Amino acid sequence: MRYSRIKTYIIKIVFFITILMSLQAIDVQAQRFPKPEFDSGHIQPETQVPVPRSDFMEFFDVFVLIVALSVVSWLVLKKRSRRGVFWVSIFSILYFGFYREGCVCSVGSIQNVALALFNPGYKIPLTVIAFFVIPLVYSLLFGRVFCAGVCPLGAIQDIFIWKPQQMKSWLQKLLGLIPYIYFGLAILYAATSTDFIICRYDPFIGFYRLDADFLMFLLGGVFLLTSVFIARPYCRFFCPYGVLLNLFSRVSRQHMTITPSKCIQCKLCENSCPFGAIEEPDMLKIREPRKNTVRRFLILAAIIPALIIVGVYTGSQFHENLAMVHPKVRLAQDILEQKNNPEIQNDSEYVEPLEIEAYRSAGKSDQQLFTEANEIIEDFYVGGMILGGFLGLVFGLTLAGLSIFTYRTDYEPNKGECLSCARCMDYCPVETTNS
């Protein structure tokens, strides 16, 4: 019985992939340059030039995103079905992952938006804006349903969860600051037209495209292997888009609950969340005097401006290190080094780096490059200060937030950190009783 059901699923999946593949336009072959002729009779293969994705298909992607988000929202909030969420995850892996090869992706769209905001010359596609905004809107309405089963990066980690270990909450809070740093850096590098670091270091894109640098495969493998014991490490401790989803979800209009009605304090769900996103009821018999809490909060709140100043200062000092990532700054550094050490060019084994050769062949002067590199460094000076100030604010607010103690009586999901995967619902006997 169970085998036949699996067989049916597999057939459905294969059928679905076939349909999708048939929708894609056939590659157009084009030859820009005359082919060389071979005396040996070797036939040169035709050059394959893929056509750009049609507008219809791009909007179809947005449509699929909306449908997937709506389905997950319905499954989580109405049906309370973990199994349903799981199958949407599989769908996302297949569609947004393997079929769409991880692009366009909401996580990376942050960078497009940042670039569009800071570089008027960049025309951001509508679909990218849609992929950026729609999950945030859903998060505002229904919590992180995008993370639950629509994000292909989250989904691929999710299916690897096997024996998730609970982390100490302080450690989780600490590691939870990494996404803010990653978020800040991604914005900085996108805004300065340096690089899309989220895409460049996307650990799972290699799997979806079946093609990547070896180290990227290795990185992805490490993340997936880690997922077996530490659930969704990328989502929880790296994902920059998660920063926004977390903030939006905290004020979500309708968020999933562990229990469908009243919590009976059975503790069954206590460790059911692999992401440590369940807030336990406060078991302290003696509450901390309110005066202490308020005093601590005020002190921590007062140091926020100081932390911002420290951050701004640190960012301003660190800006050149940040700028060194920019390819033009790196090229200027290489050329400067070459200029400062002209003797290295006399070395018979010296080979001029390709970047320098390419730049020189473009006919631009070194002076222009140095001037442009300096302008970039100047941008990073401002950007570094903003990034530092932002991180100072994040640390400050986190510290201040940790001084507030919320006394609760029920087991509740942390609305910011809960990925709405619906695992905990399966543990709630109230639901079982009601159903």
Next chain:
Amino acid sequence: MSSNKTNINLWKRIAQIAGIFAFVISVILIINYAQYKTIDPVNTELINSLVENLNHNPADSLLRQQIRTVDLLSRKAYFTNQWQVRTGGYLLLLSLAVLVIAMQIIKSNTPKEVVVGETENSFLEQKNARKWISISGIVLVGIALFLALLTHNDLSNEFTIASMKDGGVDAPVENKVSDNETVIIKDSSEKEDIVLNDDTEKAEEVEEVVSNTKEQAQEVKTEKKIVAETNEKKAVVEPEKKLSEYPSEEEIIGNHPSFRGPGGNGISYRKNIPISWDATTGDNVVWKVEIPLHGYNSPIIWEDKIFVSGANSAQREVYCIDRNSGKILWTGEVKDIEGSPATSPEVTEDTGQAAPSLTTDGRRVYAIFANGDIIAFDMEGNRVWARNLGDPNNHYGHSSSLMLYQNVLIVQYDIKKSPKVMGLDFSTGKTLWETPRKVKVSWASPVVVNTGNRTEVILFAEPSVDSYDPLTGKLNWSVKCTYGEVGPSVAYADGLVFAVNEYAKLVAIKTGENPEILWESTDYMSDVPSPVATEELMFMATSYGVYLCYDAKTGDILWEQENDNGFYSSPMMVEGKIYLMDMQGIMHIFKASREYESIGDCPLGEDGMTTPAFADGKIYIRGNKHLFCIGK
């Protein structure tokens, strides 16, 4: 129930096999990948040795065939390896998919484990979190600052210096004492047309430095004693001590040490320069201060100090002004100088007694006046040395500004009788070299640039543009290209010198050992403002109000604009923009680009003939009466 258990066991077996298979494939893939990356199929040891043999026996067709076979095998092996990696990847993916499916099936058929552990003490956990977040924040800041310390934040300066060198603006070398000085002495001794003073003359000159105060007299006595005690070696020893006193590249670029910025080439490297102000309403005016004595010299800046001078026929003064508050910190009186004429020369109103701009190296500030008085003060306003260079005999009034290169104070002294260029020792004022010039009177100022292999000081006067070695005064090259009364100084960029004079022509001279005129134009000419150039563009303004942009390489006029007020102030380029003030004190700011793009027109509220000076976030403009600090 039993069947379900069997099924779970089967899936567990499948999961185990898939897991082991995935692991093995991963290991093989890593090994294969390592091999694949290290192999270069077209550069193997075997093929290389065979090719070498073939070079010795080019007629050996068997060997040739063997090489081809081995080469083919090597390439096949490479592509097979590549295929293996790719196929292995697919196998790995397949095995992982099987593993995941098996895991999910096992999980969905296994009763949920309910783990009820000890409840965390939330209060304690929050405390811990606060502690570790604080520690990690400190560590993060520490690491960032440590890494920043390692790079010293020098990258920007290095690029600026390199850019200046490429662009031709002189970037003085850091204080490398002995090497440079040896060159100075050696070069100086070789020059026929350079008048090097002997020790006796030096001693006499030092005597001229005598001032009236007892302290100064004591200083000179001490100096005289040193001079008397030294012999021929003195010339080597003495500058060695002083060379260490001239500023580094960073210091010069970080300031505005002379007329038209570092090197006098019209380019400033300061940042965040204001683009809008209105001094009539006080908008974006930080302060303004009245300068006691009038002068057409432009402000110069060293760190927090601004220097200007003022003079009338009876008085000559140097002013040091606090850059932040506008307060006059000290006034240096220029008087009691040996050889100074009793009466000031007659000058025209639009030149005045204090037209030449000062220069500074951050150790001393140097000023010259229409009567030939030249003086050096230290940064606190104490007189260091002073002398008179002789009557300039200039019918408008002497106006060539001073320029420094290393330890040499360069004076363009294109006077009616025996015009010359002089290199004075910056610490004593005595003449290090003096080169006669075959030119007419001029009002232009020296420009010091690095033209690639050497640093040159470029002067402009009828009939030629001349290049000299700033350390020895040796004439590098001379191009005859003008006539008339020369007012504008030259501009330099990317191997080209631009020289323009009214009623003559505008020329672009390609520098080098055999300099030549690349192009010339007679459409518009300037009689006072100096041009400024980039690698691609050249900007020029005229006293009758036309300001325009040329293609630096072809001489084509790219755009031209007109202004009724006219210009005496020279355009300055900073942050890719041109700042050009008209005679009514309105600063016209526009992009230094091929197409005219105005950024703003900012009034000063009083007439302006001088060229502005720049510091980070600030611009300093000398109007007819006041010195203004513009910024926020």
